[in-house]
Amino acid sequence: MSEFKTKCLIIGSGPAGYTAAIYASRANLEPLLVEGYQPGGQLTTTTEVENFPGYVEGVTGPKLMEDLRDQALRYGAKIIGGEISEIDLSSRPFKARIDNNTHYVEADTVIISTGAAARFLGLPDEERFKGLGVSACATCDGFFYRNRVVAVVGGGDTACEEAMYLANLAKKVYMIVRKDYLRASKVMQKRVLENPKIEVLFNAVTKSLTGDDSGLTGAVVTVGYGDNADTVQIDVDGFFLAIGHKPNTGFLGGQVELDEGGYIVTKAGSSATSVEGVFAAGDVADPVYQQAVVAAGAGCRAALDAERFLMKQG
Secondary structure, three states, X not given: OEEEEEEEEEEOOOHHHHHHHHHHHHOOOOOEEEOEOOOOHHHXXXXXXXXXXXXXXXXXXXXXXXXXXXXXXXXXXXXXXEOEEEEEOOOOOEEEEEOOOOEEEEEEEEEEOOOXXXXXXXXXXXXXXXXXXXXXXXXXXXXXXXXXXXEEEOOOHXXXXXXXXXXXXXXXXXXXXXXXXXXXXXXXXXXXXXXXXXXXXXXEEEEEEEEEOOEEEEEEEEEOOHHHOEEEEEEOOEEEEOOOEEEOXXXXXXXXXXXXXXXXXXXXXXXXXXXXXXXXXXXXXXXXXXXXXXXXXXXXXXXXHHHHHHHHHO
16 A cells, blocks of 8 residues: 655546646645546546637647646646545544555645536436537537537526527527426526527427437437327437536545535635635536636635645644
8 A cells, every 4th residue: 555645635637636736736735636537537528628728729628638637747746546435534634545545645735626527317328429419518518519409408597598508509409308397597487488599398308319420410309298298309419418417525425514516615715615724626616617717727726725724834
């Protein structure tokens, strides 16, 4: 078993984690970053990223994360694979075990940047068409569907916001809503239902997705209940999930305060959590924006907060 001692343990390797490692390294905190089993996080499953500053021609998700990782290594961050299997935040130094005792870590501060996983329907074809028509972020990928036909799954505020956003780009937007009503606010419902480019399919459930090696071509949807249900094929180029995210906080075992959605609660104007010396950055503490550039900025803040915390501790 390898043993490490560090001034700053960073858990998670998305834009927030790698950026935190860059800033913590430059502050001579000699951070140790635990990447998890998906180094680079969700962006590694994204093909083109065109809204991250500095990449004029756009960049692939894996390349963007590779660049951030290389920059963190350049400034001296130590990066190891694996996941946190146990962590004790009851006293400092904090203690963590990785991959069931493959590594043991003692850390003066911890930055949690484990992200949030988009909820999917569980259809076999979802995985097949990820990045080839299936997406969980209209803001990220909607640009690629200008003047095309897309579908949004969900009936809450997020789904309605995604549908409205896509309606500004796409030729037509289907909303696939499981219930016979929208759960969104009245104002948002009105906007969606009055938008001529949005067609809402109520009492609708997606059964499968269709397509070929070049990408998604459609979805098979049942509309209605029981004997009155109809099975229809809708031709769509894009299929957007808007049924929520699940923050990756299970490993914390309730040691840090979470909100009702499971996101880490941070103090106003800070990345500090309910545990002194523990900070949070990125989607794991952000139920609102969930964008790579926002997560990167949050990683910077968390590293600066950790540095200032250690300075106060002497």
